[in-house]
Amino acid sequence: MMANVIDTAAIQPVKVSRLPKIFAAFKAAPVIPLTIIVVFVLAALLADLVTFHDAYQVKLPERLVPPAWVGDTTVMKTVSETVAIDELEKKITLTKASAIDSSSQVGDRIEVVVRQGGSWSRPLGTDPLGRDILTRIIYGARVSIIIAGAALAIGGGFGTLVGLTAGYYGGKIDTILMRFADITLAFPLILFAILLVMVLGPSMMNVIIAISLVLWARYARVIRGEALGLMQRDFIARARVSGASDWRIMMRHLLPNVMPTLIVLLTLQVGWVIIVEASLSFLGAGIPPPTPAWGGMLSEGKEYVSTAWWVTTAPGVAIMLVVMAFNLCGDWLREKLDPKQRSI
């Protein structure tokens, strides 16, 4: 079997480019969700550059202007009396509609504009206080990203630390820490956050505190489970033999190995934090007005559902798209990084 003998001396070290690997990693990446996330992040970062209106300034005469693609809303009216014409004229000056033909006679059917159509200077229309909705959506992205980022950094960071500690030391420390985590997980988050915000007062900081206070428990639980499994492995024992400190083993040996799980969990929870924040703002226990927050915008618009649908539609669509994008990316990452859970 001469053919199977390999001349080891002849083997040259082959320089492998990493580029194909990186490309392969992005093969089958969810393009649309990733695009949505990029747009969302860019909008939040560059809000001042990409908007042309003030997000706060109230302009009552320009209230409830419909989106650009909506034309004039008109109704047919019969001119019945001179008084009626006066009335119509009054209405027309109010809505700034085109002038009616002064030659209209009693009995004529005329078209009266009750609401002017939108214009491209305000693509998504204006809200009940005359503020540009697109501008507020873009600034709202900034609010969402700050809250999601801060809550995940604080809650996720603390939870990971707790999880690593519990998994590393085991025994009594593990039992006590996990009992705390379970109790925290038993609380309905929104209820807890409402109470906290009521006591501390509504502000962005307090919303972040409230969400982080509950968020850590899930990380603690998941990371602890992973760490527990890793503790049985040889490399931990070897690290210990070589004299590494507890902290070093946790940070340099455990943490990198739980990273994939951590990244998946973080991605999957961005959407969740955004929905919780929107729910709190919707209930009036979140970001206080006039700061543009998507949940708050929905809340302000809910009185106008029958007359101005666009006020609630824009923030609703924004929340839905961003949350869906993060969820889909999280699912994709999970499949990529964690083949064990591929079926879920």
Next chain:
Amino acid sequence: MQRYIIRRVGESLLALFALSIIIFLMVRMTGDPALLMLPPDAGAERLEEIRHSMGLDKPLVVQYGLFVRDYSTLSFGNSLRTQTPVYDEVKDRLPNSLKLVGTAMVIVVLIAVPLGVLSAVCKGTWIDTLATGFAVLGQAVPVFWLGILMIQLFTIKLGWLPSSGMGGLDHYIMPAFALGFFTVAAIQRLLRSSLLEAMDSEYIKLARIKGLSEFKVVWKHALRNSLISVITLGGIYIAILVTLGILVEVVFAWPGMGRLLFQGIVFRDFPVVQAVVLMSAAIVIFSSLVVDIAYAYLDPRIRLQ
């Protein structure tokens, strides 16, 4: 089994204890709790009175004792807005909320289970794609916006359904569907994946070899085992329904606890908010206890652990 029940009851009591401690300390650490319990224009005498009744001049342990005594006898104090005992309002509204959540639960089971089975059986076909797309949507659409969209379509455009308040059966349709949507999506996804896993197992192969009809294989053998993964999370689903119920009640002006809570937030009525939050949390903790015990009863693997 007995040991399991004792452990779970202990855990629930611990959770309630932790909740009460957190609220107790939170209120006392951030300022004068007497100010939270009275309207801003209350006189110095009333303040002294409430300070005395809450025991604010006594040690913390005594204060906590008084706190627990008041809440376990359901005296939540007076509403700042109406000056009537909060308990009276809660008592009237609690059944309404339970009716809504109960209806939503029935809808969830009736839709989610067939949908999950259907998408697993028809894996890879357009039915599966549709059901999965529906699940992805269900987990991304905020429930309060869904409610608003439903009102826009079914009340304003079509005029089929009433948009607010309680009344006949037609008042339940929109709120209950909006409330159940998220949970349907979550259960559909979970059931689909656990069914697919079950269909690969040995006992299903055996059932097929035995010559059972496909219907029996799926609905009797595979589903029964897959449902366990859903029931495990039953407590969490109830917690989700109770929480989302608050938002749905606000959108549909449902005269329940959620709307009471919302009014409490708007009017900065702390006793009302505190009472609703405490009671809802207690309901969630209690129902997840019941679910877990029922689950242990159904599944010997848990019971005998």
